[in-house]
Amino acid sequence: MSSTETTNKTPVASEKTNVKSTRDEPVLQVERRDFIDLVPEKRPRVQSLRGFDDCYTDIVDYIVRCTHKIWDERDVGLIYTHYTHNCVLYNALGTMYNREQVVQDTLQRLIAFPERRGMATQVIWNGNDVDGFYTSHLVTGTGRHTQYSHLGKPTNRTFVTRTVADCMIHENKIYREWVVSDNMAMMRQLGLDTDAIAYGMAKEQFDKGFRVTDIGENRRMVGQYPPEMECDVSIAHTDTEEQCLRWLHEIYNRRMLGKIKDVYAPNVQWHGPLMKELYGQAAVIHQTLALIGMIPDGAWMPQHVCSNPCEEGGTKVAVRWIMEGHHLGYGELGKPTGERLFVMGMSHYHIVNGKIVDEWVVYDHLALLAQIKLGQMEE
Structure with missing residues (x-):
């Protein structure tokens, strides 16, 4: 399968840039650290971060800290300094094409789930401050449905769900992002009618003029040939x-x-x-x-x-x-x-x-x- 068939191809970085540090201390990892260690105070910068705010000491600190500031500390306005004006955010049903849409979407989600906490589970990354960074941030979200919102009357039920946000970042700003959330798990835990919610999501897209594009064959197999024996690994770095x-x-x-x-x-x-x-x-x-x-x-x-x-x-x-x-x-x-x-x-x-x-x-x-x-x- 050719990598040229994929969209949204990202720049690659060499393997050694993943561990390059300006000090002996390595870039943070999430698995064994409490939150206060992931967003440390008075920690010297350990990785070259040209153009990033002074509070960030490495790329993992950046993505964990700014996510917490925006979602948990309610500093939604940080989106204006952490996303480009023309950022593109992809999800499984719809795409946002500018920063203001990201701000509005964030506000609406905070209204529905004011007790939500998104806990960093792990951050896997590559890149550098010259070519740009790429982070894959796995978040475990917990909360309770306590407010009227697009989901209707609050159920006061609790939920646990997972989300992964992949971000392309350059000089403190995210300019492209892919977000996948296990929304079906959340809706079932909240006791909501998932069939009706899915219908509403579809109707919103339909009313905007969006339609499903069925391109027919997907080229897993060409004609009567079997699938390719070998995959294209050109996007790999190691x-x-x-x-x-x-x-x-x-x-x-x-x-x-x-x-x-x-x-x-x-x-x-x-x-x-x-x-x-x-x-x-x-x-x-x-x-x-x-x-x-x-x-x-x-x-x-x-x-x-x-x-x-x-x-x-x-x-x-x-x-x-x-x-x-x-x-x-x-x-x-x-x-x-x-x-x-x-x-x-x-x-x-x-x-x-x-x-x-x-x-x-x-x-x-x-x-x-x-x-x-x-x-x-x-x-």
């Missing part, structure tokens, strides 16, 4: 990243799900959509089959990969990917409708001694359901 992309191509595009027992540890922990926490190779095989089976003609395409050595041992790898195909199989979305589906997904992997010991994967069934309803509205 041997570990190349190997991870080859594993995923083998599993998702060549449908060789037996590969999972070779590359996942027997005691792997899988953290998936709908806040599932599962264990072992059999669980990974089943959940992977669930996605492929729901979109059996789907083509899996990586769009970005980055990695960092992990303080716990091994390497953390972040992959931003899409899957395109049609709703031709049973699953979480119910009876097959034949509608075209576009999955925007984010996966984080912890690889130790050549085996995946942890996988976090986020994609949104609610956005997929809305896509189905949008296609049905057009018909």
Whole structure:
């Protein structure tokens, strides 16, 4: 599969820029640190950050601290100094094309969930302050639905959900961002009618004139040829990243799900959509089959990969990917409708001694359901 088929291709940085520091102290990692250690006071800057605000000491501190300031400390106006005026923000059902839209969207979300806390789970990154940074920020969100909002009457129920935000950053400003949230998990925990919510999401897009574009073949297979044996690994920066992309191509595009027992540890922990926490190779095989089976003609395409050595041992790898195909199989979305589906997904992997010991994967069934309803509205 050619990387030229993917959109939104990002500049790459050499492997050594991931660990380059202006001091002996390394760039922060999230896993073992309390929040006050992730946004330290009086810590000297340990990484070259030309053009960044003085309070930031490295790129992980930047993304964790500014996220907390905007969302938890309610300094929403920081978006004006941390996003470019023409920033583009992609999600699974709609795109924002300017900074003011980001401000307005943030305000509306804060209204609905004033008790929400977004806790940094991990940040995987690459780049430098000359070419630009890329961060993949996994957040575990908790809160309670206490206010009237676009979701209607508050239910006062609590929720836990996961979100991954991938950002391209240059001189203190985010200029492109991809956000994937497990909204279906949240709506189910709140006891809301997910079918009605998906219909409302679709109707909003339909009324704006947006339609589902069904391009037919997705080039996973060309004509009567089988899938490509080898994947294009040109977006990788390290041997570990190349190997991870080859594993995923083998599993998702060549449908060789037996590969999972070779590359996942027997005691792997899988953290998936709908806040599932599962264990072992059999669980990974089943959940992977669930996605492929729901979109059996789907083509899996990586769009970005980055990695960092992990303080716990091994390497953390972040992959931003899409899957395109049609709703031709049973699953979480119910009876097959034949509608075209576009999955925007984010996966984080912890690889130790050549085996995946942890996988976090986020994609949104609610956005997929809305896509189905949008296609049905057009018909």
